[in-house]
Structure formats: structure tokens, C-alpha cells
Amino acid sequence: MKTSPEKYTHIKGWGIDADPENDPTYPIKKRTDEEQAGYSWERPAQQPIDIEVLHSNERPNVSATFGTSTPPAGLSGAIRRFAFKYSESSYGHWVPLVLADRIDVVQGIMADLLKGTVPNIFAEMGWKADLKHNKKGLITKVIVTAVVTTAVIAWLSRKNEPKKSLLRG
Amino acid sequence: MLAMNFRGPFRVRADRDKPYPEIKHPDDAIIRVTRSCICGSDLHLYHGLVPDTRVGMTFGHEFTGIVEETGPGVQKLKVGDHVIVPFNIACGTCAFCNQQLYGNCHESNPSATAVGGIFGYSHTAGGYDGGQAEYVRVPYADVGPVVIPEGMDLDDAVLLTDVTPTGYQAAEMGGIQQGDTVVVFGAGPIGCMAAKCAWLFGAGRVIVIDHLEYRLEFVREYAQCEAYNFKSMDDPVVFLKKATDWLGADVCIDAVGCEAEGSKLQTLVGRKLPLTGGSATALHWAINSVKKGGIVSIVGVYGPLDSLVPIGNVVNKGLTIRANQASVKRLLPKLIDHVMAGRLNPKGLVTHRIPLEEVSDAYHIFSKKLDGCIKPILIPPAARA
Incomplete structure (x- = not known):
């Protein structure tokens, strides 16, 4: 930002070595001679805010445009609202958002089921491509899944057995 | 319409019931997508690494398309124009756009001040649906999009949206x-x-x-x-x-x-x-x-x-x-010249051209680096006709 040298007459040597050519921010910050004093530009028209928009607390407003994909909803939405009480500089912002994303996955499956759609998770994960390009990987995945599933079922069954015998006793 | 639908980490699918996008702002345009890439950075979303990536969102920030509809404020772009759409959404008037920092616009993302709006890149980048779909809403249509020069290959054009400028x-x-x-x-x-x-x-x-x-x-x-x-x-x-x-x-x-x-x-x-x-x-x-x-x-x-x-x-x-995120709009004139003169060959990176309907397989192939994949392009049904 331009400034007037008169303001600094009380500081001996102020600006004496200033070198506008020594600008390591080019081509990042300063590419043009445009000067901008703070948040003073003529803003574009505001997109009507007709959905819930969570905006960063590091800005005073909603940007002139915003995306309307997937507004916050359900439990994940409540967590996202909580997250936006904290700044982008805070773990209190990002960690709840990651948690909300994981909860959103469960909400997504429930929404599919409520619509009468059973999500084909294997197809969504692109396992068909493995059949064509990665048979070995697919076989490994199937075997690992089968072994883990069997182990879990066996473990659960074993845990139930003593309870049954206890009841009989 | 047909669109990619994120269902959670490692799970995406192509659904046919996504509502058509609407003009939400006077400077918006609706674009019919002709090419859309999967970017390496889309894999960060796909792998669940970007916070505030919501289930139901459509990804895709590298796309070309034909202008179908324009808002009342759009002056330069015309219906029927076939355009390259930069991945970053830029208003063209804020302090940062004035410094040609089009990847750092302050009027396109309410959710985070550290990053400008990006198509289909989580709510952290503005919550916009992206171009891995048949149609997409493009804000500030007079600022970012550039008409594809005559004679330019469409695969070259779509790689000018991100890969080449970045x-x-x-x-x-x-x-x-x-x-x-x-x-x-x-x-x-x-x-x-x-x-x-x-x-x-x-x-x-x-x-x-x-x-x-x-x-x-x-x-x-x-x-x-x-x-x-x-x-x-x-x-x-x-x-x-x-x-x-x-x-x-x-x-x-x-x-x-x-x-x-x-x-x-x-x-x-x-x-x-x-x-x-x-x-x-x-x-x-x-x-x-x-x-x-x-x-x-x-x-x-x-x-x-x-x-x-x-x-x-x-x-x-x-x-x-x-x-920085690339300032695509700033670089496009120079890069179009490099491509037209044969100094750069973006389409040489493309190894896979996959129908949009097979988006689940496309993500998996790219994520797992199967079949020698370098760069996959998704092609919507109408663009294959």
C-alpha cells in the first residue's frame, strides 16, 4: 500500500534503502500496480442466500457467490455448525468437520435405503476395474475380506457360548 | 441428469437423478460438459482427506463445455460458445483478482478465507458442484471461461483448465x-x-x-x-x-x-x-x-x-x-499460444478416456494406478455421440 513519507519524518533513515525491484513476492502477491486499501472493492451482486451457508469467522460475510451443493443436514450438519464457530486456524474447526464427514457417510447410506436403494458398495468402489486390470489384487481383497469376516463371526460366536452355558447352568 | 455422486471415502457412483443446475446469480452460466478430467487432487477428496467433503457432492474441477444458458449479467459469453473453464472460480474485481491472483478470489468461497472457490472441491472450497456431470453451474461466467480456439483438440483444451497452468x-x-x-x-x-x-x-x-x-x-x-x-x-x-x-x-x-x-x-x-x-x-x-x-x-x-x-x-x-493454486486465467493466453505452437502437448498425458457412467471404475483405476494410468478423462454420453 502506498504511504506518505511525511508521516515518518520522525524516523531517521525511513525508506532510504527501499527497492521496489526487490520483490520476492512476484509473481505471487504483486503482479500489477493496482493498490487496494483493505476490504473496499466494489463487490459483485450478492447471490441470494436461500440455503444454509456456513461461513468462516475469518470473514464478515458470505462471499458474493457460493455453492449450493449439499447444505448441512442431520447430525453431521449440527457438527459442521459447531465447527464453524472456530476459525480456520483452529483444530476446533477442522477436527469436527472430519468427524462430520464420517457421520455423513452413514447418513448417506440411510438416505439411500430410505429411497429404496441398496447401495452397491463394491461397484461404488470400482471393484469391476480390478476384475479387468488387477485380478491378483481382487483375489487378495476377497480372501482378506472372507478371512476377516469369518474371524469376526467366529469370535462373536465364541463370546456368546459361555453366556448360553451360564444360562443353562 | 447424469452426475458423479460422492458417497464416502473410496465410494463414488454415477447417478441419473441429480437435478439440473440453475442460474443462481446474474453472472452465472450453465454449461453442458463435453470433457471432464479426474485430477490427482480429486483423489484427496476420494480418499477422504479433505475436511467438509459432503456426501452427495459432485466432484470435477477440470472441464470444458458448451454454454447452454446465461444469467442476465453475462455480457461476453454467448449460448453455444465452447469454453475452457478454469478450475478456480474468480470474481475478477476483488483485491486479489486485481493482482491477477485468480486462484485466491475473495468473493467465491464463504467457507474458508485461505482458499478461493473451486468447482467440485468440497465445502472447504466453496461447496460448488463440479463438472463430472452432464451440466454444471459456472459463476462469474464473463471472468474465467475462455472460448476454445479454432483447431484446438478438445483433450488439449480440457487440460488447460488445471494441469497445464499448474x-x-x-x-x-x-x-x-x-x-x-x-x-x-x-x-x-x-x-x-x-x-x-x-x-x-x-x-x-x-x-x-x-x-x-x-x-x-x-x-x-x-x-x-x-x-x-x-x-x-x-x-x-x-x-x-x-x-x-x-x-x-x-x-x-x-x-x-x-x-x-x-x-x-x-x-x-x-x-x-x-x-x-x-x-x-x-x-x-x-x-x-x-x-x-x-x-x-x-x-x-x-x-x-x-x-x-x-x-x-x-x-x-x-x-x-x-x-499457490495456479492463476489459470492469467496464464491461459500464453499457454494457449504454447499449445497451438506445439511447444506443449497436454493431450499427450491422457491415457484413459472413460464414459462418465463408469466413474466408479475410473476413480479406482486412477487411485490404484492400474493399467498404466497417467490421466483419465470422463466423457458424458452426449459428447460421445
Whole structure:
């Protein structure tokens, strides 16, 4: 930002070595001679805010445009609202958002089921491509899944057995 | 309409019941998509590494398309124009756009001040649905989109939305001087393009580091450079010091970002748990491999949390770090010229052309690096007719 040298007459040597050519921010910050004093530009028209928009607390407003994909909803939405009480500089912002994303996955499956759609998770994960390009990987995945599933079922069954015998006793 | 639908980490599908996009702002346009890429950074979303990525969103920030409808404020763009749409959404009037920082617009993303709006890139980047669909809403239509020049191949055009400008800006931010040795970490599409562009700035030697042999073979031919596999080295930093007369490279470019391989610790805390902004192995190596007083240019994408980097070495070596999302609009005129003159060949990166309906398989192929995949393009049904 331009400034007037008169303001600094009380500081001996102020600006004496200033070198506008020594600008390591080019081509990042300063590419043009445009000067901008703070948040003073003529803003574009505001997109009507007709959905819930969570905006960063590091800005005073909603940007002139915003995306309307997937507004916050359900439990994940409540967590996202909580997250936006904290700044982008805070773990209190990002960690709840990651948690909300994981909860959103469960909400997504429930929404599919409520619509009468059973999500084909294997197809969504692109396992068909493995059949064509990665048979070995697919076989490994199937075997690992089968072994883990069997182990879990066996473990659960074993845990139930003593309870049954206890009841009989 | 047909659109990619994110259902959770590693789960995406093509659904036919996504509502058509609407004009929401006077400066909007609706575009019928003709080509849409999957970007390496889409994989960060796909792998669940970007916070506030909501189920139901459509990804896709690299796309071309034909203007179907315009809002009342749109003056330059006309219905029927076939356009390149930059991945960043820029208003053209804020303080940052005025400095041609079109990747840092302050009027396109309410959710985060650190990043401008990006199509289909989570709510952290504005919550916009992206172009892996038949149609997409494009805000500020008079600012970003550029009409595809006559005679330009559509695959070249779609790679001008991100890959080419990001690779070019990686080299530009390196401040490459004639004869400089430039090391590029990552032989993905961006790394390949950065290596190719380094020559345009007068590099004397270009070295690419990766761990996938098929990509190293590819980049050697694509960018006429040296390429080495870090898995065959004891320590890539020592290797690079030896290769550069024991002083280090003049410029190092991180074209990998948050999913870098090569360090168990970084992989654990950055990708598996994840407790940091990603696995910063490539950046760590870049800082340690560059010459004292050198420049590290970062275009790899990282999450918003802290990352493990040797910042003490940055101080002690007197390094300059330059990083940004590419300013696509600023670079497009120059890059269109480079492509039309044959100096750059973006479409040479494309290895897979996949119907949009098979988006689940496309993501899996790209994510798992199957079938020699470098760059996949999704093609909607109408564009295949």
C-alpha cells in the first residue's frame, strides 16, 4: 500500500534503502500496480442466500457467490455448525468437520435405503476395474475380506457360548 | 441428469437423478460438459482427506463445455460458445483478482478465507458442484471461461483448465534461470507438465523423482528429462546432492502434495490417521535437496492442518518458498499460444478416456494406478455421440 513519507519524518533513515525491484513476492502477491486499501472493492451482486451457508469467522460475510451443493443436514450438519464457530486456524474447526464427514457417510447410506436403494458398495468402489486390470489384487481383497469376516463371526460366536452355558447352568 | 455422486471415502457412483443446475446469480452460466478430467487432487477428496467433503457432492474441477444458458449479467459469453473453464472460480474485481491472483478470489468461497472457490472441491472450497456431470453451474461466467480456439483438440483444451497452468506455474514460481538444475518431485500429470515447462524457462537440467516405474518411463519421454526411482535409493536427498555436485538443485518443485509415499512416519500421521495436513515427504525432500539460497516451489495440495516439514532447514539454508493454486486465467493466453505452437502437448498425458457412467471404475483405476494410468478423462454420453 502506498504511504506518505511525511508521516515518518520522525524516523531517521525511513525508506532510504527501499527497492521496489526487490520483490520476492512476484509473481505471487504483486503482479500489477493496482493498490487496494483493505476490504473496499466494489463487490459483485450478492447471490441470494436461500440455503444454509456456513461461513468462516475469518470473514464478515458470505462471499458474493457460493455453492449450493449439499447444505448441512442431520447430525453431521449440527457438527459442521459447531465447527464453524472456530476459525480456520483452529483444530476446533477442522477436527469436527472430519468427524462430520464420517457421520455423513452413514447418513448417506440411510438416505439411500430410505429411497429404496441398496447401495452397491463394491461397484461404488470400482471393484469391476480390478476384475479387468488387477485380478491378483481382487483375489487378495476377497480372501482378506472372507478371512476377516469369518474371524469376526467366529469370535462373536465364541463370546456368546459361555453366556448360553451360564444360562443353562 | 447424469452426475458423479460422492458417497464416502473410496465410494463414488454415477447417478441419473441429480437435478439440473440453475442460474443462481446474474453472472452465472450453465454449461453442458463435453470433457471432464479426474485430477490427482480429486483423489484427496476420494480418499477422504479433505475436511467438509459432503456426501452427495459432485466432484470435477477440470472441464470444458458448451454454454447452454446465461444469467442476465453475462455480457461476453454467448449460448453455444465452447469454453475452457478454469478450475478456480474468480470474481475478477476483488483485491486479489486485481493482482491477477485468480486462484485466491475473495468473493467465491464463504467457507474458508485461505482458499478461493473451486468447482467440485468440497465445502472447504466453496461447496460448488463440479463438472463430472452432464451440466454444471459456472459463476462469474464473463471472468474465467475462455472460448476454445479454432483447431484446438478438445483433450488439449480440457487440460488447460488445471494441469497445464499448474505445471507451468510450478516452473514459473521456481524463478528458473538459464542453466539451472530443476528437480521435480512426482511424475503424475502435474509433475510431467512442470518438468516439460521447466525447459521453457531455460533450465539446464531437469530431474524427476517418483517411485512408479511406468510413470518414470513416461516422463523421460514426455519431458525429455532424467527420471529416477526413489525406492532404488538409500536416501533420495543424498542421491540428489551427489547428482548436483554435492550442493543441491537450484530449484525443487513439489508436485506431489499430501499423499506422498516414501516415509512411514509421514504416511502414518498424514494419511492413515490422519493427524496432519498430509504426508509431506516430497516437500521434506524438496527443502533438503535444494541448494542454499535456492527456491522451493509448491503446487502439491495439502490439507489445512499443520504438516511435518523441516522448517529449520528453510531458515538455515536461506530458502525462498513459493506456492499457490495456479492463476489459470492469467496464464491461459500464453499457454494457449504454447499449445497451438506445439511447444506443449497436454493431450499427450491422457491415457484413459472413460464414459462418465463408469466413474466408479475410473476413480479406482486412477487411485490404484492400474493399467498404466497417467490421466483419465470422463466423457458424458452426449459428447460421445
